Amino acid sequence: MSATRILKPRQVVLVANGDLRLSANQKCWPEQSKMESALAGALKAEGWTVARAHTFDKTKQHGFIDSQKMGLDVFRRLDPNAPLIVAESVWQYSQHILAGLSTHRGPILTVANWSGIWPGLVGMLNLNGSLTKMGVPYSTLWSERFNDSFFKTGLHRWLNEGSIPHDQSHVRDLKLLRLPSADERLGRNFARKFKAEKAIMGVFDEGCMGMHNAIIPDELLNPTGVFKERLSQSALFAGMQRVSDAEARSVYDWLLKRGMRFQLGTDEATELTESQVLKQCKMYVAALRIADEFGCDTIGIQYQQGLKDLAPASDLVEGLLNNVDRPPVKCPRTARLLFQSNALPHFNEVDECAGLDGLVTYRLWRELGLPPENTLHDLRWGQHYKGPAGKSVKGAKSTPSENTKIDDYVWVFLISGAAPPAHFVGGFRGATSERQPPMYFRLGGGTVKGVSKPGNIVWSRIFIMEGKLHCDLGVARVLSLPAKETDRRWRESTPQWPIMHAVLNGITRDQMMARHKANHIQVVYAPTAEQASRAARVKAAALAELGLEVHLCGNVDLKD
Secondary structure, three states: OOOOOOOOOOOOEEEOOOOOOHHHHHHHHHHHHHHHHHHHHHHHHHHEEEEEEEEEEEOOOOOOOOOOHHHHHHHOOOOOOOOOOEEOOOOOOOOHHHHHHHHOOEEEEEEOOOOOOHHHHHHHHHHHHHHHHHOOOOEEEOOOOOOOOOHHHHHHHHHHOOOOOOOOEEEEEEOOOOHHHHHHHHHHHHHHHHHHOEEEEEEOOOOOOOHHHHHHHHHHHHHHEEEEEEOOOHHHHHHHHHHHHHHHHHHHHHHOOOOOOOOOOOOOOOOOOOHHHHHHHHHHHHHHHHHHHOOOOHHHHHHOHHHHOOOOHHHHHHHHOOOOOOOOOOOOOOEEOOOOOOOOOOOOOOHHHHHHHHHHHHHHHHHHHOOOOEEHHHHHEEEEEEOOOOOOOOOOOOOOOOOOEEEEEEEEOOOOOOOOOHOOHHHHHHOEOEEOOOOOOOOOEEEEOEEEEEEEEEEEEEEEOOEEEEEEEEEEEEOOOHHHHHHHHHHOOOOOOOOEEEEEEEOOOOHHHOOOOHHHHHHHOOOOOHHHHHHHHHHHHHHHHHHOOOEOOOOOOOOO
């Protein structure tokens, strides 16, 4: 074992956790290097220096920790009492460093650059949620240039006191509040029925992309009435081989008739091809048949590791599954339509917290008579926007948000898979499918891309803290931005993925970042702001009845 590295006075150790995929680490390294330089400058201004815990690898052409094996080796050589910064400007696999962080005794600070270029903010939120689940103390900061007063004040405090308090006054514990009796009764009655009937969560290979925070232990999940069926992605791949070419073609033809557009090319390595799409259609059929066979009420496909080496990405599949109006699939033995007139709620990246949330939301919204399609998104990035709202697409009904001026902080919610066309302006006609970036998916596959329609939503996140299931819950507005601004935001993030322009009611950017314990956020529409608040209240009561600690965040109206 290597000797423990001894730090100099006023020196902080820095680790940079990265992706498991070499191509992603190489492409994202320049942003990380730029971010670390700015961070070192901020530390220098405080009279501190940086000791990087691991070096740039000339063979791999990046300087990230890229495996749990490497992470263990790095932490074995660190002073466990040293002040430690985890600097993130990319997506990171938390398991690479969780083992080392779990026994680190010195103060820990997670830091991300405020940028949408790569999912650094998303990666940091995942790590924060994972550390919260593990009960490991940490502080967290974020900045665009690392020279703003918010960042400098926080960094100064952490260097001198070892922790950073953040404003979380937007969070209200449900147990300290009084809901309208009718909403309380409706939510709790729904939950009692949900728990009594029980449900099966189909998990296609547990634990995706280092998302420790996304795994719900059975002893916490089962009391809600939900039980896991642990499935294998190899079974899904095998099921694809049993789907005929004609069945796949019928799914594809259905989508074309609905007006969905596919940006096809001929180069399998860099473009979306019809062959890739047809394989995705086979995956869609196979997923429904396996879910029916095992009685699954919701499913999650891991897809990032393992399956990506065998088949195109599952994004198209996920978006279709989450839509009530979708291509019909029959049982091969009985010709029975599977999940007729229903979505099969799918949780992207096998995020079980999103899976529990999505299933409860789907069923509750149906009981409330509201559109039940819901999805998770990455809490990817955001910027203040001041200017005109976007215009309606031709033939679409205008909304109250149009023909108005916007002066608000507008988040970019973005996800590769699971977004249903029902959420988009124009539905299927507003949806396109573009090839997933080769750096993530060598075998390609198309997304379900669209712009989320303006309106009112309820947002939520189930997470684990202090050994219990918790849920943060709030309301938000989805805005229509001009096409030019939408395109700019897409270029600043991932233009192949669906986008939602969201304003969180009563919550600032920094409050949200300080509190949110996950990379994902769950969203579902409601027809009006009043109905959104009512639905949020009913859902809060339902989740409390299922045994969760519920927290209302921001401006959720508690009155009828």
